[in-house]
Amino acid sequence: MNKIEFLQKLELALDRLPENERNKTLLYYSEMIEDRIEDGKSEEEAVGEMEAIGIIAQRIIDETPIHKFVSEKIKTTAYKSSNKTLMAILLILSSIIWVPLASAALIVFFSFVFTIGMFVLTAYLLVVTFGASAIILVLGIPYMFISKPYLAILALGFAFICIGCAILSFRLAVALSKGFTKLALVFARWIKGLFVKKEEA
Amino acid sequence: MEIQLKRGFYEVCVLAALKQEDSYGYKIIKDVSPYIEISESTLYPILKRLENSDCLAVYNVEHNSRLRKYYKITENGIKKIDEFLLEWEDITKVYEYIKEVGAGNE
Numbered sequence: 239m240n241k242i243e244f245l246q247k248l249e250l251a252l253d254r255l256p257e258n259e260r261n262k263t264l265l266y267y268s269e270m271i272e273d274r275i276e277d278g279k280s281e282e283e284a285v286g287e288m289e290a291i292g293i294i295a296q297r298i299i300d301e302t303p304i305h306k307f308v309s310e311k312i313k314t315t316a317y318k319s320s321n322k323t324l325m326a327i328l329l330i331l332s333s334i335i336w337v338p339l340a341s342a343a344l345i346v347f348f349s350f351v352f353t354i355g356m357f358v359l360t361a362y363l364l365v366v367t368f369g370a371s372a373i374i375l376v377l378g379i380p381y382m383f384i385s386k387p388y389l390a391i392l393a394l395g396f397a398f399i400c401i402g403c404a405i406l407s408f409r410l411a412v413a414l415s416k417g418f419t420k421l422a423l424v425f426a427r428w429i430k431g432l433f434v435k436k437e438e439a
Numbered sequence: 440m441e442i443q444l445k446r447g448f449y450e451v452c453v454l455a456a457l458k459q460e461d462s463y464g465y466k467i468i469k470d471v472s473p474y475i476e477i478s479e480s481t482l483y484p485i486l487k488r489l490e491n492s493d494c495l496a497v498y499n500v501e502h503n504s505r506l507r508k509y510y511k512i513t514e515n516g517i518k519k520i521d522e523f524l525l526e527w528e529d530i531t532k533v534y535e536y537i538k539e540v541g542a543g544n545e
Contacts, residue, residue: 263483266464269507270479273465276503294480301484 241271244285251295254433256306263298304430354418361411368404372397448475449485450494451523457495457512458520464508486510494519 239247245264252260267288274284288294375397382390456462456470464482471477489495494516499506 266483266508267479269463269505270465272503272505273463273507277465289478289480297480298483301487 239285240281241268241285244271244288244291247291248294251291252298255299255302259302259306267294304433354421358411358414358418361407361414364407365404365411368400368407372400372404375400446485447523449477449481450489451520452477453482453485453489454494454512454516454520457510458517461509461511463510467510489516 245268248267249260249264252263255263271281271284271288274287275281279287375393379390379393379397382393452471452475453467456467462470464479464486468477468479468482486495490497490510492515493513496511496513498509498511500509501507
């Protein structure tokens with residue numbers, strides 16, 4: 239592969255990057271190859287010493303803050319719809335439809351987050367309840383032992399059950415919070431994915 | 440090495456290379472790579488970050504009828520190296536302690 243081919247492929251791989259960022263990257267790599275050639279390497283060798291284009295593109299895209307992609311996306315959509323004023327008017331007119339729809343989507347999303355959050359909270363409350371019950375039962379055992387020994391044994395049994403349940407619900411709570419965090423991560427990636435089209439190398 | 444630690448190392452290494460003289464991408468890689476593994480795609484975001492945080496300045500020089508980007512360290516960049524060295528003194532103390540007390544098999 240020669241320098242021109244390499245840069246063309248890189249440009250394609252950085253398709254979604256804002257134009258000025260893309261050009262800066264291409265200049266940087268062009269300079270790197272030129273400097274290697276000047277250092278006594280052949281063009282093929284110099285290009286061969288670069289990393290795989292997929293790896294380079296992924297790293298550059300990962301390092302570019304998301305707001306740059308967003309502004310680029312807005313720009314490209316605006317250019318495609320040749321008439322901006324018309325688009326604006328259409329957007330306002332159609333707001334009767336899209337505002338309720340968007341609010342509904344937002345409400346559904348927040349209810350979803352709220353519900354999951356409640357699950358996690360419930361699990362932690364279970365831990366507290368079982369733990370507290372176990373402590374109270376254990377504390378009560380000496381008093382019960384004086385008046386009704388069989389009650390004390392019963393209480394001890396229940397205390398063990400409570401401790402067991404507390405441990406189980408704690409594990410449940412930890413698993414749920416972990417799941418919640420993971421879900422949030424997946425969601426965040428998905429949002430970024432809407433703006434960044436991944437290049438399959 | 441941990442990513443955060445490595446990131447800091449890279450930044451200071453590049454700054455140190457620039458403290459000697461103004462330099463360009465390929466030369467930085469050649470100067471730094473005997474000490475730390477660095478590739479073009481690692482260097483690129485580091486230079487960008489250092490430029491954004493005002494640790495270096497960029498200017499173009501015409502060279503063999505093409506433009507070459509040169510990087511120059513700023514006051515901020517020099518301060519960053521000094522901070523790193525100061526911080527490292529503390530880390531060295533901890534390292535000595537760990538080596539003395541924690542290492543070796545009984």
